[in-house]
Structures are given as structure tokens and as C-alpha cells.
Amino acid sequence: MSHLAALAAALAAWHGAGDPARTAYLTHVSSVCRTYARRLERVPAPSDPAAYGDVIASLRRVVPLLQAQERAMRAIRPPAALRPAVGRLLTLDRSSVRPLQTALAAARRRDAGGVARGLVRFSALRDRVHASALALGIRCEPN
Numbered sequence: 147m148s149h150l151a152a153l154a155a156a157l158a159a160w161h162g163a164g165d166p167a168r169t170a171y172l173t174h175v176s177s178v179c180r181t182y183a184r185r186l187e188r189v190p191a192p193s194d195p196a197a198y199g200d201v202i203a204s205l206r207r208v209v210p211l212l213q214a215q216e217r218a219m220r221a222i223r224p225p226a227a228l229r230p231a232v233g234r235l236l237t238l239d240r241s242s243v244r245p246l247q248t249a250l251a252a253a254r255r256r257d258a259g260g261v262a263r264g265l266v267r268f269s270a271l272r273d274r275v276h277a278s279a280l281a282l283g284i285r286c287e288p289n
Contacts, residue, residue, distance in 0.1 A: 165225065165227070167225040168225050168227065168228060168283075171222065171223075171224050171225055171228065172282070172283045172284060174222055175219055175222055175224075175284050176283075176284050176285040176286065178215070178218050178219055178222065179215065179219065179279070179284060179285070179286035180285070180286055180287065180288055182211060182212075182214070182215035182218070182286075183286050183287065183288040184288040185211055186208060186211055186212070187288050189204055189207045189208050189211070190204060191204060192204050192205075195249075195253075195258045195259075195261035195262040195265065196258040196261075198253045198254075198256055198261075201249065201250070201253040201261055202250065202253045202254065205246055205247075205249060205250040205253065206250070208246060209243060209246050209247060209250065212239075212242075212243050212246070213243060215239075216236060216239050216240050216243070219236060219239075220236050228282065231278075231282055232282065234278070235275065235278045235279060235282060235284075238271065238274060238275050238278060239275045241271065242268060242271035242272050242274075242275050243268075245263075245264040245265070245267035245268040245271065246264060246265075246268050247264075248260065248263075248264040248267075249261045249263075249264025249265050249268065250264075252264060
């Protein structure tokens with residue numbers, strides 16, 4: 147985690163330390179996130195963008211899991227003070243799945259470059275989602 151993300155997470159935790167609704171929300175959302183993280187860990191990552199069968203098999207499992215995770219987290223109503231930040235996080239999270247859908251379509255066309263671009267774009271967006279979640283106090287580590 148970058149120093150900036152660590153500082154943002156510490157400030158977010160300090161700012162909302164006395165708010166039981168915030169704490170309950172973050173605990174609940176973190177639990178949902180960890181549950182999906184454990185499920186996602188079990189899906190093998192494709193080793194090569196040109197291994198189309200592996201890419202398709204992996205993404206056909208990952209995309210629905212990520213979509214279900216976003217829906218489950220969206221279903222948990224955040225306290226009023228967190229709504230704007232959580233809304234931005236969930237919008238970013240939803241948009242991070244699109245590159246995987248693009249990579250899946252590229253794998254079906256046997257387009258290794260399209261697969262690679264989709265996976266790289268997803269990775270960059272997921273890093274932003276992760277940093278934003280940490281800054282809010284959401285913990286998604288599977289263990």
C-alpha cells in the first residue's frame with residue numbers, strides 16, 4: 147500500500163472512529179468483500195493472454211463474481227456521511243469490470259492484444275478501487 151493510501155486510511159479511520167453506524171457499515175461491507183475475495187482467489191488466473199481457453203474459463207467465472215460482489219456491497223446502505231464516497235467507489239468498482247468483459251470478448255475472437263489490453267486496464271482500475279476502499283476503511287483481504 148502506498149504511503150498516501152495508508153495516510154488516507156488512517157485519517158478516515160480517525161475521522162469516523164466514534165461513529166457506530168460508520169463502524170458497523172465498514173465491518174459489514176468488509177465482510178462481504180472478504181467473502182468474495184476468497185471466492186475470487188480460487189479462480190486460476192490465465193498465464194498467457196494467448197491461452198484463449200484459459201482466459202475464457204477464468205473470466206467466465208470472475209466477471210459474474212465481481213458483479214455479484216458489487217451488487218452485494220451496493221445493497222448495504224451506508225451512513226449519510228459516507229454515501230458520496232461509497233457511491234464513487236461503487237461506480238468505479240462497476241466500471242472496473244468492463245475491461246474484463248472486453249478481454250473476454252477478445253479471447254473469444256482470439257485477439258491476444260485485446261485480451262492483454264483488457265487485463266491491463268482492469269488491473270489499473272482494480273488498483274484504484276482497492277486504494278479507494280482502503281481509504282474509506284473497507285478491508286478486503288481474504289484471510
